[in-house]
Amino acid sequence: MKGVVFTEFFELIEELHDYEMVDRVIQESNVESGGNYTSIGSYDFQELVKLLITYSNISGNSIDEALRLFGHKLLKTFRSGYAAFFEPYDNARDFLKTVDNYIHVEVYKLYPDAELPSIRVEDVDDNSFRLIYSSSRALGHLAFGLIEATFELYKEEYTIEMKSTSEKGDEVTFLCKRI
């Protein structure tokens, strides 16, 4: 997992709480790397899992909720860092369609060790579409947060119906309907 995910995650905790919380999560998680992440490094995905569990225990927030908020946080970061990906489109659906076959492809070119999901968008009708997430890391709620944030960004109102299509949660379908 890229270091940026870790640094962003710590930033989110600091925003929601304070650095003391960040410090506690690091110390209590007892991660191998020692918690001093740099955004350009790469770290074991299991460290993120440990950190999430520790945070959930201390704060009382569910992991799912934390991931959803993290999605909002990440999209904001992406929006300010990679505005060029967003600008060509005026609606969420068109933008989302580009994640899998353009944005993540570019990410992969830059970081050959990146671990990326598959994001498939299927049109249902003019007002609704289906987004199918699949990844061995089962971060469906992170995706949920990212999608919510995307709609907010394009100022569109959609209901999102999330449904796991596999037990392990490595495949999740989001049915998005315009309100």
Added chain:
Amino acid sequence: MSQLDLLNRRIEREILARKTAERILEEKALELHHNNVQLQDLNRELEEKVRQRTEELELSRQAYKGLVENAGDVIYNLDRNGCFTYVNPAGQKILGIPAHTLHGKHFSEVLHPDNREEIVRLHHLTLRAKKELINLEFPVTSLDGRTTWLGQKLNVHYDEAGKLEHITGVARDITEIRNIQERIRKSEEKYRGLIENMELGLLEVDTNDKIVRSYDGFCRMMGYEQEELIGKDPKSLFLDEEDISFMEQQEADRKKGLHNVYEVQMKHKQGHKVWMLISGAPVMNDLGVVTGSMGIHYDISEQKKLEADLIRAKKEADDARQAEKEFLAQMSHEIRTPLNAVIGMTNLLSDTQLNPEQETYVQDVKHAADVLHGLISDILDLSKIEAGQMELAPSLVNIHQTVVMMCRTMKVKAEENSNQLDYFIGDKVPQLMRLDRNILNQVLLNLIGNAIKFTHKGKITLYLDTQIKEDGACLLQVKIVDTGIGIPESKLPDIFEKFKQADGRNTHKKYGGTGLGLPICKKLVELHGGNIHVESETEKGSTFRFELKGQLADRNSSGQLSAADGTSGASVDFTKLKFLIVEDTFMNQRYIQSILKRWSSDSELANNGKEAVELSENERFDLILMDMQMPVMDGYEATRVIRADKTNPNHRAPIIALTASALLDDRRKALAAGMDEHLTKPFTPDQLKAAIQTQLSRSGESNPAERVPLPLAFRVTKVKQEHIDMYFGGDMDYAKEMVLEFLRSLPSERENIGRLIQSKDSTALSNWLHSMYPVVAMLGAPELSKEIKTKQLTVNESEWTDDLVLWSEQLDIALSDLGDELEKWVEGQVA
């Protein structure tokens, strides 16, 4: 304090993260540097390769340029408008135009004016069809007016849109080749013209059997105009259904490249048929590919007609020859029959009391009849020899005796002409030789007779000598020298020719004879593997030489001969004999009857074979005289019937065949039928007497009717007691029992033989013989047993042959004789 710790930890984490980041960046930078270095290397390598390729290209460009510049072939480039952009020096030379003037010129400007329009048209057609490769031949004209034929190969290059870019051309000067081709074409034309003048018709067809060219000669032969034939199928036009398949076979052969000649009938335009001799050969183009075939036709209708005429003529001639042969055969019978009677009657007449005048008349009649008889015999002999019906019949001949006898006989005649006849026999000449007795006699008789005839108050001398050849053959060399009138030189070559006597009519008138004697001699001598020659001088005399190819006699056979020769002399009492005469011609009947009457013999007459069989069943005759050619039943058949019927009292009686011809074949047939002797008509009373005496005195028995001549082995005279003793160990009772048993079974055994002969079953005969010979040996007839055993072995291997009939019949007689002897033996035992 804890806030401070927290801060410290945070700073520490930030520092560690930064250091990690710096280290990562450092590594990335290093990696980048390496990549950059590699990139630079790659770049350098690529630059080097490009430089090398450029150099190589330049070199090969130079090389190609050199090739193009120095090429003997013309090489040029045309731009899309058809203007020269490049012409190599060879091209410049042929066109006589320097490169700078040529460049920019349109190609049509260098073309020969005669072909210009057509070539340009072709050029446009090619481009419109977007062809990429064109082969063309056309002439170009140089600035100074020389015309050069160029064989060209054009490569047309189009761009992606299919628009013409440029044309590269390679051309070769083919003027010389074209000239040669032209010369060949002209000489071919010349030869075809020649062939046409030779009354041969040429027709050329393509591979689809369509006429591409027909020459005048052919058109004339078939009555067509050239234009009518082009494109036609010659088979359906000229041939009948049945000839087409024949022709197709010929064509198949021709396609394989075979030349062939055949004859076929072709339909003329007017409808009649023309017989053609056709020689076909494949026509090939310059590349050796068969493009069709050329037929050379020769009208052989005339020859065909001639051929047919010849065949008809030959058939007519053959028919005529056949008719002549039949005529001769017929004549033989028709003339001989009355003639025999005339001669016979004359013989009888001369034995009666005649006054001198009558005596002369009788002598004249006799002479005339003899001449006529000689003529007919000669003609028949000659025609038989010519028809290949005469065969050699070699036997052992006592040469000395023959010559002595011959000279003794001829002496009388010689003295009539006041001639002296002598003979000389060479020291080396053997007593006995194997050759054809009749041929020797006939040739000698003829030549000596001639010599006597043409010599007056002179000498005739006979010389004999022999010569042994390498192959063991013995040549008998005979020379007859006379001191007579001789033969004119001009006639000598014809002397052995048919119907050509020394001087035609005159000789015939004066000396008589048929003129066939010498031709017959020549044929006979040649048949005997020898030759005959004559030397002569008029008024001085003639010398005839001839040779016969025979064999020396071996010792064994000489003994046999003397035994055979020693049979004559025994006298037969004719007054006690009764003959059966079988003869259909009245005059012959009278002749024979009267001869027999003169000898005081009794005779009975049968008019044909059937009557003879009937008479022979009722009465025993001492001898039967049997004519061969008779109506109802001929002599052969009658003889077979009499011989086969064991109840017939005459089944063992001697039978003398009376035939009209002296041919071997007739003699053989007569003997095969079971006859004992053969007498040729006409015969003198003496000849008949001799034949009868031979037959009846052979056995030496007083009762000749029961005796027929048998080969030695078959002559059972007395039972050999020693043999019976040997086999039965002196037990005479047992022996008698066996003999009686044999005698009881004898009639049925003899019936068996008759049946076996009739069925002609050689295997059955062999089996029967096998069971027979041990019994015969035990019963005291060892010779007969041995004969049966020997025969049994050969019968086993061979098919049925007719001499088995004769043999079996003789065996039957021998067995019957054995029976008689055994009966005597039994009587002796009782006593």
